[in-house]
Amino acid sequence: MNDHEERESVRRPPSKRIADELRQAIESGELTPGAKLPSERDLAAHYGTARNTAREAVRILTDAGLVIAEHGRGAYVRKPQALIRLGNDRYSPKYRDAGLSPFLLECAKQGKTGRFEVLSIERATPPTEVAGRLDVSEKTKSVLRRENVFWADDDPVQRVTTYIPWAIATGTGLLQEEVPHQYGIHGVLEDRGHVMARIREEINARMPRADEARHLRLPPGVPVIDVLHTSVDQKGKAYEVTRFVMRADMSGLLYDVPVE
Amino acid sequence: MNDHEERESVRRPPSKRIADELRQAIESGELTPGAKLPSERDLAAHYGTARNTAREAVRILTDAGLVIAEHGRGAYVRKPQALIRLGNDRYSPKYRDAGLSPFLLECAKQGKTGRFEVLSIERATPPTEVAGRLDVSEKTKSVLRRENVFWADDDPVQRVTTYIPWAIATGTGLLQEEVPHQYGIHGVLEDRGHVMARIREEINARMPRADEARHLRLPPGVPVIDVLHTSVDQKGKAYEVTRFVMRADMSGLLYDVPVE
DNA sequence: GATTGAAACTGGCTCAAGCCAGTTGGTCAA
DNA sequence: TTGACCAACTGGCTTGAGCCAGTTTCAATC
Structure with a gap:
């Protein structure tokens, strides 16, 4: 113009x-x-x-x-549509017992060095599929959103977005202190007794969005694996929604995770 | 013309x-x-x-x-290329103990009726990736090839191609008798003491070939999951190569198979 | 023999025009 | 009210022309 x-x-x-x-x-x-x-x-x-x-x-x-x-x-x-739906399952909490996040443990198993990069932590309005699961109050529609990129050696492998209802994030003092990276917000919540189970609700393969392709350094035409987790307490109330988007060709890091 | x-x-x-x-x-x-x-x-x-x-x-x-x-x-x-490589693993022989093929058992679990359709049983020259694994003699390069389509209720879900060295197929009398469908050639060989382990060597997602799309009734643009199994005896000698090609959106039938 | 440079290829992309075949919505007649 | 039909829209596909930007080849030059 x-x-x-x-x-x-x-x-x-x-x-x-x-x-x-x-x-x-x-x-x-x-x-x-x-x-x-x-x-x-x-x-x-x-x-x-x-x-x-x-x-x-x-x-x-x-x-x-x-x-x-x-x-x-x-x-x-078009309405967003998954290319492949691989299935649903649950996975065990045994990784926390090992003192490592599943990702870091898998990296170690495969002889790689895993690390995190925090892209952003901010207050945001959640996308509809997240709002629906989190049961956020209609008035505020506000969550704490955190975006990370996970690296295995020098390869960006995973992009992780975590959503927590704003009321919980402030109520637990999450914002007042340093969040240990190796556990993530999920781990901090669990320490406070909030999280009992993490449900892997959706596993899809799809084409990446432009920003995802950039962060994961994907060549054109390469699909990503997209996993949506919801963390719930004993009563089934959701406290956290996490979306993992990873290079499909690195997804051994995901699929080698034992299933309960 | x-x-x-x-x-x-x-x-x-x-x-x-x-x-x-x-x-x-x-x-x-x-x-x-x-x-x-x-x-x-x-x-x-x-x-x-x-x-x-x-x-x-x-x-x-x-x-x-x-x-x-x-x-x-x-x-x-173009040289054939996998869109996604999901990983390698082995899977347990416990399904045989249950007296059912993994596919039929999964169908039953999900409340569906599983059945087979035999497309062809014939002598053939194997594709290179199969010949390489089977270690077929250079002179003959001949295998028994069997092609099935597996159905869950009225949906064609899987296409299965099995390759067995011709010498073994004739030597074990496989061709002289009815092969029980619920076990497949794999089961018959196992009965004869040939098969000790089945290695799931490759899991890929890719676009279907034209004939695969036809048999699986796939709409255009839908990818398939492609799994290559090799069956080996104690000494690691390969007796059978099996390729499963299945609708990606039905792959719960595959991925819900427990991993050893 | 090594270097240079032009010619002859290749695909990438656009233009302006046209015809075909589906869909939609209205008009008009039964 | 119902149905048939038509006009005005939509995308699907083709034509034949042209310019651009890469690659390859080969002959002329150094």
Whole structure:
């Protein structure tokens, strides 16, 4: 649009530029799932390109699974969908007994050095699937969100996002003190008697989002394994939701974890 | 090309028809991995279409992962590559003790009815990865190959291909008698004292081949889980190689199998 | 013999136009 | 009210042209 942008992306072909803008609109929530995209002819007119070019942009999004095109009707933003659902299970708490997180223990078993990098700790509004599990109060809809990247030697292997209801995070004084990395927030909560079981609710393989691909240094076209954990107490009340996103080719670190 | 074909595929667009022919050439082995495809301009001239149409055909194969296009060099048949490698492990022989194959037992657990359909039993030359494991004699390179489709209720879930060295298949009289379906060739060999351990050597997720998609009734774009087993005796000599290809969304039937 | 450089290839991407085939919503007649 | 039909939309696919940017090859030059 302006000089500045053109200089930076001078070689970005128009089809990809249009796709970028549409993708941005989708990922930012401006275009919600189910929303209809402008028709190919409208896109072409709006961006001043041939219809073929606009069509190519839509195709890029279709290939990426963000959009579904219906002959005669239009193109629509797709509801998120897993490529593979591998199954559900529970896993044992024996790793805590060993004094290590499962990830670090697996790294050690495989002769690698595991470490954490904290990307952010902040107050946030949880995504719907997390809010639903956590039963966050409708008024506040507020959680403590922490994002980590886990490394095995020099490879970024896992991205971990943890969500805890804001009331619990403040009520337990989680924010007032240093959180030991090797246990994570999960471990601190457990020390306070909050967590009794951790349920591995969903295991999926899917294509990574742009930021995930960046953090995990993924080449294009490589899928990730996506695991959603919920931590519950004896009464089944959820205190924590954790999402692991990991390089599929490193998932031995995940799947070698013994099943209860 | 001729009247007959045109009547049958009158509505198949040229781009897809070209893609079909190239795919056929690749899957039949006429174009081996690494082979160079004709250039887009040559394809267009050969089929009497615009270059864009030939280009679209190549793109279809690129999207399907069969071909890789290199700017300035050409398009080449890709070497088969796994999308995801999940890991290696061994699994226990306890299912035989239960008198059921793992598949049937899992079906029962999940309240489904499991059954087999035999597609073929024949003498064949094994693919290289199987020949390598089986250590088949260089001269004959001959195995007994059996192909099954496994059903859970009315869903085709698994396709199973079993390879046994021809000498063993004949030596044990496997061909002279009815092979009990619930055990498979593996079970018959075990009865004869041949099989001591079954090693799950590779677990991959990948896109299905055309025939696999057909047998498993897979919609386009859905990946499969691909597991390669090798059965060995005490001395580590391989007697059988089995390949399981299953719907990824039914793989609970596989992954719920306890690990030793 | 080594280096350079141009020509002849390759795929990447776009344009402007057109026809086909589905979907949708309205109009008009029964 | 119901049904048939048509017009205006949608995406699917093709054409034939052109320019760009990589790679390869080979002949001319150093």
